[in-house]
Amino acid sequence: MSLIYFVRHGESIGSHLLENLSPDENILSENGHLQAKKLGIHLRSVTFTHLFASPYIRAICTAQHILSESETIYSDDAIVVDPDIRERNLGIYEQKTTKELVTALMTAGDDYFDWTPEGAESRLDVERRLESFLQKIEAILDSGLERKTILVVTHCTLMVHLWHYLLQSEQKYRFKNWKPEFMKVCKNTSYFLLAVENLPDKIQPRVLEVVVAHGSDHLKSLPDDVFSSLANRDKSLDSMKSCMQQ
Numbered sequence: 213m214s215l216i217y218f219v220r221h222g223e224s225i226g227s228h229l230l231e232n233l234s235p236d237e238n239i240l241s242e243n244g245h246l247q248a249k250k251l252g253i254h255l256r257s258v259t260f261t262h263l264f265a266s267p268y269i270r271a272i273c274t275a276q277h278i279l280s281e282s283e284t285i286y287s288d289d290a291i292v293v294d295p296d297i298r299e300r301n302l303g304i305y306e307q308k309t310t311k312e313l314v315t316a317l318m319t320a321g322d323d324y325f326d327w328t329p330e331g332a333e334s335r336l337d338v339e340r341r342l343e344s345f346l347q348k349i350e351a352i353l354d355s356g357l358e359r360k361t362i363l364v365v366t367h368c369t370l371m372v373h374l375w376h377y378l379l380q381s382e383q384k385y386r387f388k389n390w391k392p393e394f395m396k397v398c399k400n401t402s403y404f405l406l407a408v409e410n411l412p413d414k415i416q417p418r419v420l421e422v423v424v425a426h427g428s429d430h431l432k433s434l435p436d437d438v439f440s441s442l443a444n445r446d447k448s449l450d451s452m453k454s455c456m457q458q
Contacts, residue, residue, distance in 0.1 A: 215361045218366065220399070223241045223244035225241050226238040249280075251403070252278040259361060261362065266370075302329055304331055350411070385416075
């Protein structure tokens with residue numbers, strides 16, 4: 213079995229201001245830097261054999277903080293920047309406030325995965341990217357007999373789409389211990405740790421086990437992220453609380 217850490221990036225300036233900034237503008241906030249460093253300390257004894265990050269600055273910077281706190285020394289080009297794990301583009305809602313976006317998501321309800329605002333990526337667009345990325349991961353997992361330990365720093369919505377895709381792909385993947393609460397929104401720098409079966413003989417489905425879900429012990433000494441605080445104090449967002457990892 214190999215291990216994959218799926219990490220949500222640290223809090224960004226856009227999240228702190230509750231605004232949807234462009235990827236180049238939306239860098240880590242001061243709290244986001246602290247979150248990423250804390251996660252690095254928490255994972256400092258883990259040696260990663262492969263490292264991937266979304267091309268967005270907030271994800272790359274989070275990955276760099278994790279490596280900077282590690283007991284292992286990595287080369288300057290250790291992080292592979294992969295556009296297949298960038299955040300989902302939500303079209304016209306990229307220019308709206310966080311509250312406007314959340315309200316629209318709440319209105320979409322159970323149809324969220326197929327909700328495609330004007331100019332946005334569709335669910336199928338995102339799943340094609342995920343399928344491409346997973347093919348790269350599988351090639352790594354099945355090369356050689358040694359156990360791989362992979363770090364993937366990505367985004368909140370992308371991770372939710374990932375779980376949905378894996379659960380819908382029963383011929384390719386099978387979770388040993390999936391629980392509905394795993395689908396909840398991740399806090400910034402919380403992580404999932406999956407134990408993944410190697411398949412050198414290509415017999416499917418590939419078995420997945422959730423070892424850690426919404427791992428956030430490293431955040432206990434830090435203040436809540438701004439989005440969690442908003443949902444807790446704004447009565448109009450009460451129904452959103454059930455979708456969040458508190």
